[in-house]
Amino acid sequence: MRSAVRDRLLASGLVAAGGAEAGAPARADVEVRIIGETVEVGANGEARARVGLAISSHPADAPGALSAALDGAGTQRYATRARGGAGGSNGATTETALAARIAGELIDGFAARQRLHEGSPAAVHAALAADGGELREEAIRVAGERQLRDEAPRLLALLDDPDERTRDAALGALIALGDRRAVHVLTRSRSLRDRREMRKIIEAVSILGGQEADDYLSFVAASHDDDDIRAAAAAARERLLRRAGAGGNPGH
Numbered sequence: 001m002r003s004a005v006r007d008r009l010l011a012s013g014l015v016a017a018g019g020a021e022a023g024a025p026a027r028a029d030v031e032v033r034i035i036g037e038t039v040e041v042g043a044n045g046e047a048r049a050r051v052g053l054a055i056s057s058h059p060a061d062a063p064g065a066l067s068a069a070l071d072g073a074g075t076q077r078y079a080t081r082a083r084g085g086a087g088g089s090n091g092a093t094t095e096t097a098l099a100a101r102i103a104g105e106l107i108d109g110f111a112a113r114q115r116l117h118e119g120s121p122a123a124v125h126a127a128l129a130a131d132g133g134e135l136r137e138e139a140i141r142v143a144g145e146r147q148l149r150d151e152a153p154r155l156l157a158l159l160d161d162p163d164e165r166t167r168d169a170a171l172g173a174l175i176a177l178g179d180r181r182a183v184h185v186l187t188r189s190r191s192l193r194d195r196r197e198m199r200k201i202i203e204a205v206s207i208l209g210g211q212e213a214d215d216y217l218s219f220v221a222a223s224h225d226d227d228d229i230r231a232a233a234a235a236a237r238e239r240l241l242r243r244a245g246a247g248g249n250p251g252h
Contacts, residue, residue, distance in 0.1 A: 004100040005030055005053075005107070012111035014066060015057070025057035025064055034099050038091030045080045047095040049073065051102040055110070066114075070106040074098060113138040121148055128154050137169050144173030152179050159185045171204055180210045187216045198229050206236035209244060 009015045015028045033052035038045055050073040057066040076098045081090055116124055116139055127139035128151055140158065143151040151173075158170035159182065174182040186201045202220065205213040217240065220233035 001032060001034070001096065001100055001103070005032060005103050008104045008107045009055075012107055014055075014107070014111050014114065025059075025062055025066065028055055028057040028066055030055050032103065036095045036099060038095055040080050040091060043080055045078045045091050045094070047076045047078065047091060047098045049075075049095055049099040049102060051099050051106065053103060053106055068110055070110055072102045072106045074102050076101075109134060116142045117145075121146075121150070124148060125151060125154075132163065132166065137166060140166070140169040140173050144176030147177060149177055149179075152177060152181070155179075156181055156185055160189055168200070171200070175204060175207055178208065180208050180212070183208050183210060183213045183216070187212070192220070192224065195226065195229060198224075199232060202229075202232050202236045206240045209240055214240060 031054040036049040038047045053070040055066050055068045078094045112135055124139050124142050127135050130136045155170045155173050158166055161167050183205045190197050217233045217237035221230050224230045
């Protein structure tokens with residue numbers, strides 16, 4: 001496992017071999033945690049493993065510094081070794097190989113997400129167009145952090161994604177971009193009965209601002225049937241107005 005993790009880190013480019021290179025630290029400490037078991041019934045066996053990786057590079061504030069806590073799990077079936085050792089596989093060997101594969105996949109996925117931060121806008125765009133997964137979620141955050149405004153239409157569409165984590169990440173990116181078109185999507189597509197979503201919307205539109213945000217918060221504060229939601233909307237509108245300038249036009 002030590003060799004497998006080391007080789008995968010070097011191959012990923014996350015850590016530089018033979019001394020520090022631009023964008024990659026020369027040293028990283030990795031803590032590997034493995035929980036595994038094998039289950040065998042007759043000629044059939046199944047190895048199961050969960051792998052956790054804690055990666056940190058030194059020095060911690062150097063360019064390309066790494067800090068990550070990764071976790072993954074998997075299973076692998078195998079034919080058991082017959083009595084006397086002929087044929088089949090050994091459960092412990094299969095379990096170790098499975099754990100090494102999971103660790104490698106975790107490192108590769110982390111490396112792909114890290115590359116988005118320094119990669120081309122086209123690479124971020126391609127990741128955003130994917131069906132889902134951690135890479136797309138990272139691309140959403142990167143689009144906001146790097147102010148990739150050309151990705152706003154895709155981010156706006158993701159506000160209606162069925163996955164809550166994806167919706168929240170897209171909203172965070174649009175807030176980072178300051179794109180007030182998100183207000184229209186949020187206030188037209190979410191149910192007023194969903195208190196959890198309502199609290200998110202109220203805070204988001206108060207940050208984004210604009211006349212449509214002010215109108216929406218005023219409406220909710222005056223007409224919602226939940227006292228807490230009305231109070232939250234009223235408080236959010238006050239924050240919006242303070243940010244726009246006390247008593248000023250919330251559209252500016």
